[in-house]
Amino acid sequence: MNAPQTVTPAASDLSLDNVAAVVGIGQSDWRADYKSVREGGKPTDSYGYGAVSFRRALEDAGIQKSDVDGLIVGSPTSFERASELYGVTPRWGLQADSSQAIVAAMMAIKAGFCEVVALVYGNDQRSAKVQYGGPQAMGGGANLSYVYHAPFGLTSQGALYAMMQRRHMELTGATEADLGQVAVGQRAWAGHNPAAIMKDRPLSLDDYLSSPYIAEPLHLHDYCLINDGGVALIIMEKSRARRQGRKPVTIKTAFRYDLHGGSTTLRPRLMDFYHTGHKVVSEKVYNAVGFGPRDVDAVLVYDSFSCHIPFALEGFGFCGIGESGAFMRETGIGPGGKLPVNTHGGHLSESYMQGWAHQTEAVRQLRGEAGLNVPNCRNIQYISDVVGRVYSIIYGVD
Amino acid sequence: MAGPRLYSPFDKTMWESVAEGKMKIQRCEECGTYRYPPGACCPNCLSTEMQWEEISGTGKVLSWITYHKQYLPAYPAPTTVVAAMLDEGEILITNIDHAETKDLAVDRPIRVIYGDHPDGYRIPRFTLADGPAS
Structure with missing residues (x-):
């Protein structure tokens, strides 16, 4: 036969x-x-x-x-x-x-x-x-949630994330100190990055907790920098x-899933923390590369606000749903932690380049040319879920 | 009257209903799906046929935030904004008297009241439906 x-x-x-x-x-x-x-x-x-x-x-x-x-x-x-x-x-x-x-x-x-x-x-x-709050806020034409609620007292993208963070804390028991792991960890990474705007400005958890609220429960250090650059x-x-001289960094896979139903009134944020999109995209990219979150050497997350990180870690399976507070505290996401997150300092501490500098950091880590290199770095995952548009890209070296 | 910025031709009817103290939102005439904020078509069936229905005004708290610095001229700090799930299944986001912040909790019943915006129009607001926590 x-x-x-x-x-x-x-x-x-x-x-x-x-x-x-x-x-x-x-x-x-x-x-x-x-x-x-x-x-x-x-x-x-x-x-x-x-x-x-x-x-x-x-x-x-x-x-x-x-x-x-x-x-x-x-x-x-x-x-x-x-x-x-x-x-x-x-x-x-x-x-x-x-x-x-x-x-x-x-x-x-x-x-x-x-x-x-x-x-x-x-x-x-x-x-x-450029204004990111108020009735004429940047991006309001595309995303009504940025501007629509101004008559009712809600303005700025930070406030929308604060609304997510409050609900997450209430539902999961995560604390402000848990979220502080992000700002503190990324600032520590930035301390090793000669290009980082906040390189010489160390931040302790006490500094974080005593910093002013902008939109409570988010503190000043939960917000990204605003700076010029390219x-x-x-x-x-x-x-x-x-055939080029430099060691190429392969774009191994990428995928996207959008959540816009009810987005003006924050439904995909408050009811789902964008996890539906995280789940679809994570299954697709991890299947494509043949490994999962445990095998990623570092993760780079679009961080206009710190709370992007816990929501993404949960949604992509780095920890269980609702467990990100304890995970970040116990696993460690800063230098020396078991899961390096935003190893350049991210938007919070390096430079707010709207995700572009996360791509270049992936390349630096995989070339071994970062401010502080993750040992034996072979694979880097990028995650973004800005306004319900969930993306992930996995970079690697052969 | 001075009014809020209108984002679609459908916003005017909603704001007029708010001015009367009886906020109405759109409901699809074909499939019955509510939609807020106002818009041209039903996100469920794409029908452009709709009617305006007065909201029940009751719902439950989803989340809230407090500003400690003034950003909008109409809202001196501290000021608290609440997102609530209305009984109709639509989310409404508006403010609550800051003194009620300490009694907020996820799923607490809330109801709509009407207040004046300094720019000369009325807005729906929230208050706790079952009074302060004991």
Whole structure:
């Protein structure tokens, strides 16, 4: 009897797994620019921060600008104007947030639209005095929850997360000191990161607990920084990336799931902590790579506010639902802890680059070039769940 | 009257009902699904046919926050905002007298009362339905 022929499932040809790799990274001088802006300066605009970062990423990758045939820009800048100013004539490109930018680069490379994609983000949010609260808050056009409740007294994105955090504490018994593990842990990581804005500003749990509330139960240190800056990455098809000088960092897999039902009145936040999306995405990415949360060497979580971390740790299975308070306290998420989280300091202590600097930190850790390297780092997981759009990306080295 | 910012053509009817002290929200005429805030279609069946129904005004506390610094001109600190699940199954987010904060707890019954916004319009607010905790 003939053995059945091995048939390659059609789906495998559609996979974006292991198609692309990061070969270059760059960023602007966040610390110097933070100081300058606080003193009333305006070092440059969003395009300028992008340009500084783009040039450094090209140098890091060892390629010329003319090698770039795909361009993705961050949401603060126009794709067309960036193409003009940066002197890039792309065969393909778009404007995207950090997670979607990585996924879009994978798609474009897989589809053959382009081979070398530059991802360039620049944001002058601090010097431009961008407002994240009030009836005219940034993002309110896309996310009604940011602005809708102002007549009733609720404003700012921080308050929306505070509302989640209060309910989480009431339902699970987690304490403010448990949540403080995030701010304290990330500040300790930042202490090792020469690029981190808060590098020289140590933070103890007592400091955290005695800091003022902004929207109780969230304290000052639960909020991200607001600073000017830029980040850039160069992504290539993987076999071409191997022929470049630098050690490529493979984008092993990525997935997304959105939760927008009832989002204006915070239903997916308060009733679910976005766990439905976490569950779908975690199953997909862990199946794709063949390992689970216990095998991840470090996790990088989009942290506009500290409480993103406990919700994501629960939803992705790093601990049980409702157990993140004890988990963070007992396992440790800072330097020396068993689960390194936001090893660059994150948005809270390094730089608020809207997830872009989390991607470059993944590359640094996997190259062994981070401020403080996680030992034997082979796999890094990125998680983002901003306004109910859950993403995860797993990076690795062969 | 000076009013709140309107985000859709449907907001006006809701705010007029609030001004009368009888807040109404939309309900799909075809499948009966409530929706808040106001919008053009039913998230369940996409029907654009709807009617306005007065809310029961009762519900349960989901969560709350307290501002210790003033951000909005109408709300000097300290001020407390509550998210509650109305009996209709829709979430309403609005403020409560700050003095009631200490008695808030998840699932405590709450009811809607009406108050004046300094900009010259009325808003729905919350109060604890069963009075302060003993």
